[in-house]
Amino acid sequence: MNSSDDPAIITPNTSSEPGEISPEPITPIITPTPEPTPVRSNITDWDPYAVLPAWEPPINHTSINRDQSNQNTRQILNTSYSGSVGLAGFAVGKELNITSGPFSITYTVHPNVTSPRDVWVKITIFDPWQQVIAEGGYNRGFPNQETQEMTIYRTGRHYMSIEGEFARVDYTVKTTDIGPVITPTSAPAPEDMGPEGEGPY
Numbered sequence: 001m002n003s004s005d006d007p008a009i010i011t012p013n014t015s016s017e018p019g020e021i022s023p024e025p026i027t028p029i030i031t032p033t034p035e036p037t038p039v040r041s042n043i044t045d046w047d048p049y050a051v052l053p054a055w056e057p058p059i060n061h062t063s064i065n066r067d068q069s070n071q072n073t074r075q076i077l078n079t080s081y082s083g084s085v086g087l088a089g090f091a092v093g094k095e096l097n098i099t100s101g102p103f104s105i106t107y108t109v110h111p112n113v114t115s116p117r118d119v120w121v122k123i124t125i126f127d128p129w130q131q132v133i134a135e136g137g138y139n140r141g142f143p144n145q146e147t148q149e150m151t152i153y154r155t156g157r158h159y160m161s162i163e164g165e166f167a168r169v170d171y172t173v174k175t176t177d178i179g180p181v182i183t184p185t186s187a188p189a190p191e192d193m194g195p196e197g198e199g200p201y
Helices: none
Strands: 042-046 078-098 103-111 120-126 132-138 147-152 156-175
Touching: 042 156, 078 103, 103 120, 103 132, 120 147, 132 147, 132 156
Parallel strands: none
Antiparallel strands: 042 078, 078 156, 103 147, 103 156, 120 132, 120 156
């Protein structure tokens, strides 16, 4: 008796007849590697009256050197942080962790007394060793323009102190971080406008 007569023995069917479905080869699923999220600059509170802890510099000392990578090209700076502070003789501070220089600080002084000679503001930028690397202000040896800007061509950790009297200061920190996407609003169609462009009926 051969094996084809025994029902307990099953021989594989190797014939390729029409209509027969052969298994498809298994293709591995390749998951694309996500793009790395860029490290953004961040601004946090800092007490300018507190003693800073000892800070170990990195080996390449990038936090104390000027950022030379973009010196020959004009950099577009985007708003990373905005704040407002009322000054009454005491200082407030911010810690600036800048991932890529340069960065700028634009500030506007709003006197709150009738005599602007009494108003003064001083903004100081320190490096991690509390060495002054930039200063700006209003009155007391600084210009009396109410809106001014400071640009610092450095990367790394910095500290900003704002002090003064009889004023409120609005300030904006701009960095080379990618700014938020702003969707422009479409202008109204001419048929939606009223007489002489005054608006819809």
